[in-house]
Amino acid sequence: MTVRRLLLAGALCALAPALPAAAQDTPAASDANAAAPREIDPQVKAKTMTGTFGGERITYTATIGETVLEAKDGKPEAVIVTTSYVKTPRDASRPVFFLFNGGPGSGSVWLQMGAFGPKRVAIPSDARDDGAPPYPLVDNPASLLDVADLVFIDPPGTGFSYLTEGTDPEKYYGLTEDAEAVAAVIRRWLNDNGRWNSPKFLGGESYGTTRTATVVNELEGSTFNDVGLNGLILISTILDFAAREPTPGNEMAYIVTLPNMATAAWYHGKVEAPSAPAIAEEARRFAIGPFAAALLKGQDLPAAERAAVRAELSRLTGLSEEYLDYADLRVTAPRFYKELLRDRRLTIGRLDSRYTGSDYDNAGEYPDNDPSFYGIDAGYTAAINSWTRETLGFETDREYQAIGRDPGRQWNWSLEGQGRNAYLNVAPYIGRALRENSGLAVFAAQGWYDFATPFFGAEYSLNRTGIPQDRIEWHYYDAGHMMYVRDEDRAKLSDDIRAFIRKQQ
Known part of the structure; x- marks a missing residue:
């Protein structure tokens, strides 16, 4: 041209x-x-x-x-x-x-x-x-x-x-x-x-x-x-x-988004930590270590190791162990937006998880929209x-x-x-x-x-x-x-x- x-x-x-x-x-x-x-x-x-x-x-x-x-x-x-x-x-x-x-x-x-x-x-x-x-x-x-x-x-x-x-x-x-x-x-x-x-x-x-x-x-x-x-x-x-496409079999998508789940959960009072950088560093270490190892083992993951990883994942994300078990330890970001504050009847934003929104109802799997986009x-x-x-x-x-x-x-x-x-x-x-x-x-x-x-x-x-x-x-x-x-x-x-x-x- x-x-x-x-x-x-x-x-x-x-x-x-x-x-x-x-x-x-x-x-x-x-x-x-x-x-x-x-x-x-x-x-x-x-x-x-x-x-x-x-x-x-x-x-x-x-x-x-x-x-x-x-x-x-x-x-x-x-x-x-x-x-x-x-x-x-x-x-x-x-x-x-x-x-x-x-x-x-x-x-x-x-x-x-x-x-x-x-x-x-x-x-x-x-x-x-x-x-x-x-x-x-x-x-x-x-x-x-x-x-x-x-x-x-x-x-x-x-x-x-x-x-x-x-x-x-x-x-x-x-x-x-x-x-x-x-x-x-x-x-x-x-x-x-x-x-x-x-x-x-x-x-x-x-x-x-x-x-x-x-x-x-x-x-x-x-x-x-x-x-x-x-x-x-x-x-x-x-x-x-x-690295961020949660297509079946791509475990990296769950690894790289886990620290974001931890900082969002911390911001909304679902987990305890001194600061966002502190919980982010905890989540980084867990994501690239025990969590990555567990996901890569697939169906060969021993029950005891699965239970330990599930408990730490729950502590870092604010999600229940029951929910994590249903998701087989693999929670997509859209599901997280809906699930984190379901008990408050709120969703969180994709572009900025500080933002919250109210959906038509509270029963769905995914949010109706992104409150951090329509909010600006x-x-x-x-x-x-x-x-x-x-x-x-x-x-x-x-x-x-x-x-x-x-x-x-x-x-x-x-x-x-x-x-x-x-x-x-x-x-x-x-x-x-x-x-x-x-x-x-x-x-x-x-x-x-x-x-x-x-x-x-x-x-x-x-x-x-x-x-x-x-x-x-x-x-x-x-x-x-x-x-x-x-x-x-x-x-x-x-x-x-x-x-x-x-x-x-």
Whole structure:
């Protein structure tokens, strides 16, 4: 694919005249992410603003713009929207941090409006739901603009980004295909902003950590246009998918989620321990030791050993020995969400097990929904639309896809001949990048209460052969998948990453 030049050099580093909305916002032919025009002039909107970040007063240019990816014959195939925040005047010696969210199919709204953008949406910090609008959009002193320029990327099918009519989704919706598109956008942004020799950081959340691994493979694994990086920032890491799939016979799924069950049970008063880190460490040792040995013995597990493991499993998880016996010591995460607080007629969250919800009835095996998602999503959706449309002036009739369905439904999970259900593991890409770039380091952030990307699973995936351990930093937070929803952890996450960026320049 080729990339049409998007941003023109100028005093604001990223300014170009915008096409009238009527010419650029052709309604979707079949779905919210499709558009028909053969020729597309990219829309770019920019504003100069000021704010205080990390205690420093910063003037910056906020730019939301479209990058058009074309086929070899010049036909526009995808329009990818980036939102960048660049300190003015431009300083090419400053680091630039490229960010995206996960899904696949998730827009960058979560990291942009929740953690690192200059503005954030104010939602409850104590695991209560966000209620009804209005949702305050407030200054975000935790933004990283004092240490790096920020570029938020919405891959095709997420945010306002879309595939043009007639484009085959198979060209963009997949592990490698998505990475190629994101890498192309990053290279174009470096070209257009004169930032090839700036320190560079790449990172994401959830599937965004998977994308980080595949994109670093595209950027640093390429011999024709190599892009060196200083740091990878992984927030709620998922690299080894097989380790968390509870398919029959895969015992690792139960091993890596056990520590999460212990921290959730501790938080809700079902087990006793001095702290979440303390119960997590107890559970880690038991999970990789007696519990793993018991599961691997299968039906040869002696009765006495089974009884001892069942008793300790009950102590760590807060579940009854009877329930554990019925489950043959193998409790899936969805069953745990429903069972832990059944006596209180409550369920717990998947993204953040601090959250609780009430189901239609209390008799089911699985929760009706995830209270840690429906408890925050409305506030974020309102914030990103208000900020991009009303403040930055982006003009479009397309809906912002906070969680776009099309990419996930059509995603190609195969990688070098390995399908997702066979054994999908992108951690070796990070190992290779670390081995071949002595200046690269990894920052890994995990929440104690995150079942979507369990912390023990993340630790396991980055502790395998071929991955240097001396340049991986681990940081833990007293919240879940999106630890930044908690005020104290948003500040801690920001300070931790700020220190990491300064160290890696």
